[in-house]
Amino acid sequence: MREVAVVGCGMTKFGELWEKSLRDIFVEAALKAIDDAGVDHIDSMYVGAMTPGLFVGQEHISALMADYLGIAPIPAMRVESACCSSGMALRLGLFEISSGYSDIVLVGGVEKMNDGADATYALATAADQEYEVYQGVxxxxxxxxxxxxxxxxxxxxxxxxxxxxxxxxxxxxxxxxxxxxxxxxxxxxxxxxxxxxxxxxxxSSPVSDGAACVVLTSVDFAKQLKVPSVKxxxxxxxxxxxxxxxxxxxxxxxxxxxxxxxxxxxxxxxxxxxxxxxxxxxxxxxxxxxxxxxxxxxxxxxxxxxxxxxxxxxxxxxxxxxxxxxxxxxxxxxxxxxxxxxxxxxxxxxxxxxxxxxxxxxxxxxxxxxxxxxxxxxxxxx
Amino acid sequence: MPSPTYRREMPQRYRLEAAKCKKCGKLFFPPRLVCAGCGSKEFDKTKLSETGTILSHTMIRVAPADFATQVPYAIAIVESDNGVRVTTQVVDCKPEDLEIGKKVKFIFRKLYEEGHTGIICYGYKTVLV
Amino acid sequence: MVGIVGYGSYLPRYRIKVEEIAHQWGRDPVTVKRGLMLNEKTVPGMDEDTITISVEAAKNALKRANIDPAEIGALYVGSESHPYAVKPSGTVVAEALGAVPNVHIADYEFACKAGTEAMFVAYGLVKADLVKYALAIGADTSQGAPGDALEFSASAGGSAFIFGKEGVIAEVLDTFSYTTDTPDFWRREGAFYPLHGGRFTGEPAYFKHILGAAKAILDKSGYKPADFAYAVFHMPNGKFPLTAGKRLGFTKAQMEPGWIVPLMGNTYSGSSPTGFAATLDIAKPDDLILLVSFGSGAGSDAFIFKMTKRIDDVRDKAEKLKSMLENNRIYLDYGQYAKYRGKIIMNE
The missing domain is CATH 3.40.47.10 (Thiolase/Chalcone synthase)
Incomplete structure (x- = not known):
């Protein structure tokens, strides 16, 4: 098992980003992270998102983001675990590098919550739909x-x-x-x-738009990069x-x-x-x-x-x-x-x-x- | 909610049907296929007691669209007298009437309507005893 | 012996006073109250409708009947406010009670007499040995147009009666129905509020049919008003039932226990059945009770019941009507009432 490091990170400002789309904000954060890491390619990508389908009507954002980031045809996967979707995505990126399957993995998270969806309803889908949400909680x-x-x-x-x-x-x-x-x-x-x-x-935390990304490599690989890494x-x-x-x-x-x-x-x-x-x-x-x-x-x-x-x-x-x-x-x-x-x-x-x-x-x-x-x-x- | 899902949950929503593990006696609401207590897959059909106790409570003041006209409404975690916990509305009361430890009974009410033309969704709620 | 083996009622906790409605429409509350003999009326909670009221009333009836709901072979809900235009109320009620699937179900509508209509058929099926038990419910969340005289009375509530042959608490001695085509009150498909013929709803409608049915059942059975401990007549307002009873020769004392309209209002299909339930709450073994409903359109169903000893055993097994009527009331102002009754135009 290889030790894994974070070699680059980037995020958008969080808030009501009326002028930017779901894909725009993800790409913005990803480019910052890639630039910060100084890597010239990405082997694989994980994107954490809770429910872009309910918020903006868009699923299948793994392929969408790889496409718009210009890194297709690399493998990409969307990870969902409600509000810890991207935390869980990081775990998968960690495993992928640790196991030796890939050398450079981009892990990101994104959500666009202000584009007109019923955010209260969309968030509530993370609770038990039949036995909590049905009651109006x-x-x-x-x-x-x-x-x-x-x-x-x-x-x-x-x-x-x-x-x-x-x-x-x-x-x-x-x-x-x-x-x-x-x-x-x-x-x-x-x-x-x-x-x-x-x-x-x-x-209460607010309803927000935003994206954040990190680039992971093995600790050994990180040493070749001229950036401060975190293990x-x-x-x-x-x-x-x-x-x-x-x-x-x-x-x-x-x-x-x-x-x-x-x-x-x-x-x-x-x-x-x-x-x-x-x-x-x-x-x-x-x-x-x-x-x-x-x-x-x-x-x-x-x-x-x-x-x-x-x-x-x-x-x-x-x-x-x-x-x-x-x-x-x-x-x-x-x-x-x-x-x-x-x-x-x-x-x-x-x-x-x-x-x-x-x-x-x-x-x-x-x-x-x-x-x-x-x-x-x-x-x-x- | 599509009608097939709605109909499937009726035994629980309408009649408070639960399952009791044949091996360890743990109650499950709604019924499950595997006992989370002992792993057994055999259950007896049973029901929640008609009364219970408030373990915690809140007033919902910002609601999803289906519930918007009902605000503010009280939600509580209630433990039935036979030890099953549910999240449920407490209706026909004022916010200040609610207290942890107070007794409630289950009643049959309308939860929400799917607009003016969709199905009407019924189920259990509670009132203070 | 065929008769009622269990009965139960349900009234919502919400109320609005006649004064509050009168004030809203610039009417003089004193003359309105005196004219209609009404003080206040029940209002359904925003999460209550004919179905939920029927379920709660039926659960109370089951407590008194002490039978297995699966043995109910027929279940009828009479109402003029069934929540669905197409799709039965009765199926929801039967599912909630655990009476499905071996049960015959129908929804009835006959203005304010749909409840006794359900009772009439339930009784007949048991008597014919087609079913062991039959459950009849009269329940409504009545409509009255804003500013109309009906708005002072149209209220919510209902009662349920289980008919059977074993464990009878009130035996049915006789029945009679009296019906003509009389357009005194109606609501067209899709219309939100009913219309009525004003004073035409009185003499040619309410009194003609109530008196017609009552006189006929008295003639048929041979009983005189004085033989009865109690009499219950449909209560569109406070005045009509007392006037009808008086014309037939009944005293105020005979009518008083079932005359619940001043505090309840007119629960349409649930009106006379609930007055009857309130009477069962206090009736003694061997008492005779006359029940006469009225439904616009128009017709009356009349029943003569004779109480048995079992009433004393079951009376206290569910909440009594007087307690529902007088306890735990929550008063609404007109704005809240308008919201609760869906009288405010909302965005979808």
Whole structure:
């Protein structure tokens, strides 16, 4: 098995990209990544996307993107695992290089959510269509159910939820690719329009357009390239019941816990070794649960841990220096690779004002649905 | 939702039919082909209890198009008295009436209509007892 | 002995007061209330219709009948607000109750008497030994045009009756139907609201048929008004049934328990059946009850029931009508009511 490195990365700005199409944004991010890596060809490609069919009526985007990127006839495949589609795509790219099948693999993610589709409906297809969605539940609704139970069981407060958004918006002000580059206050988050009680619109990641891509090679191959590379140290993925209600404990994201465990094991490290993490804060409560499952704090303590500043840029374990899904934006299929782009730039020391000092080991955690799937990757400087 | 899918789910949606693993006794709603508890493939037909308890709840204020005229509406995770959990609406109540631990009973209601000309979709919801 | 072995009702929790409707249309609430003898009416929730009301009423009837739903050989839903123009309400109800597939199903429509029509046929099938049990339902989410007199009364609810030969709680002693072609009230295919002939709905329609059916069944059976513990007449408003009863020689006390219209409104096909269910809630063994429905178009079905001892065993097995009528009411303003009843033009 060969060791694998990320040798190039690129992303579009996230947001409402009215002037650009699905294919435009993917090609833009891919060209940036290829240029960044300095490679002259691509052997194979994986594209993560949740539901371009529902968002813009386009499936079969593997061939479409290879065509428009000018790299056809290379093999290309679309990967879908709801909001962790591109995180899972990275895993496949890793396997393909690790196994020796290919030398240079492009892995990307894309979603165009603002082209007029019913985004609430499209996103809800990641939940159990017959037994959750049929009842009228939405994604904010599912996370609100988790939030209410977490508050009830662990005493997590409304302020602590809001603290996640305040922190991530603050980080986003330093990220030129972020959809929102403005601060929000605790009061603004708590008093914003309710989406699904107790979550407000400022607890929720936005509807976004965007794409992100990375180029993978073997570590040995990377040495021939004259670019700073970042090694993939660990990869873990897991699933859980699709329907939230079927879990023994709805405050526990078991797939996150198990995917983290597997990645830590493969990397041979423990949670306290992580210097910087990009996690799937699709809603404020999600970040609180995830930092518990990944072992950054104890189960039930995610609220106070956040409130005390431990996950801030200068805290014990900086979480979502990019601004996270909340402020950077959440074009669902692109999110997993956008997290990798951020961690790679952090480990390369290229993160500008939001640079985490002495970041040597970074983690990305990307989640599908209400936690039905999760994928974790651990990276280190080479 | 195409009519074939709708009809196939009727035993669950209309009558709360569930499956009980013959080997380990675990209940599944909807019924499954393989027991997630013990791997057994043999089940007895059973039903959810008609009452249950709220484990968590929310008010949906931004809904998909089919549900848009119903907002705000309450959604809860309810555990039936025989231990099966479902996601379900709690209707005919105010947001402040909802609390974790409150008892509900299952009732038969309309979930949504496929516009003015499509099929009408029925199923279970709950009301506070 | 053939008769009812189980009965049950269902009323939505939502209400609108007569004052609220009168205010909307610039009418004087005091004279409207006095003229129609109505205070408020039930309104279906946005997720309720004739089918959901029928299912809940039938479930209550099954609790009292204590029979296996699979033994129901016939199931009839009478309504003038079947949710589908083509596709039966009864199949949904039967599926929800677990009465499928060995069951005969039909939807009935005869303005406000579709419920008793279902009862009439259900009774006949059991009596003829064609089925063991037959379930008859009268339910409606009644329509009344905005600003029309009907808007003060048109309400929602229904009742279900299971007929059988074993475990009878109310034996059917006699029946009679009285029918002519009288265009007093109608709704054309595709029309949203019914039209009516104003005062023509009174003497030549309601009273002619109610009195015709009642007098005929009394003559046929040999009973006199004084022999009855209770009498229930169709309730398009508060006034008509009391006037009809008085003309036939019944007292207010005999009619009072079934005279639920001031708080319920007119549930069309569910009106007299629900008044009858409210009467069963308080009737004692051996009591005689007269039930006379009326449906525009026009006709009346009359029944004479005799209570058995079993009523005392089953009465408390489901919620009683008085409790549904008086408890847990949620009041709507006219705007909410208009939204709930689909009276607002929306984009598709």
């Amino acid at each position: 939405t994604f904010p609704g599912l996370y609100a159910l988790i939030a209410r139970a977490h508050m009830h069981r662990y005493g997590t407060t409304r302020e602590q939820l809001a603290a996640v958004s305040v922190k991530n918006h603050h980080n986003g002000t330093m990220n030129p690719n972020a959809q929102f580059q403005r601060e929000v206050t605790l009061e603004q988050v708590m008093n914003a329009t309710l989406v699904a009680d107790p979550l407000t619109v400022l607890d 993939i140290l660990g990869s873990g993925a897991a699933t859980d019941t699709l329907a939230l209600h079927n879990r023994e404990d709805i405050t526990t994201l078991k797939a996150v816990k198990l995917s983290g465990k597997a990645a830590y094991k493969m990397a041979g490290i423990k949670p306290s070794d992580i210097d910087v993490a990009e996690v799937h804060d699709c809603f404020s409560i999600a970040e609180i649960c995830i930092i518990e499952e990944l072992g950054f704090t104890e189960k039930g303590k995610g609220g106070p841990f956040t409130e005390q500043g431990n996950t801030a840029l200068e805290g014990k374990i900086p979480v979502n220096p990019s601004g996270g899904l909340k402020s950077k934006g959440h074009p669902v299929g692109a999110t997993g690779i956008a997290q990798v782009v951020e961690v790679v730039e952090q480990l390369r020391g290229n993160a500008g004002k939001r640079q985490v000092k002495n970041a040597k080991i970074g983690l990305t955690q990307n989640m599908g649905g209400s936690g039905g799937s999760s994928v974790v990757h651990i990276f280190t400087t080479t």
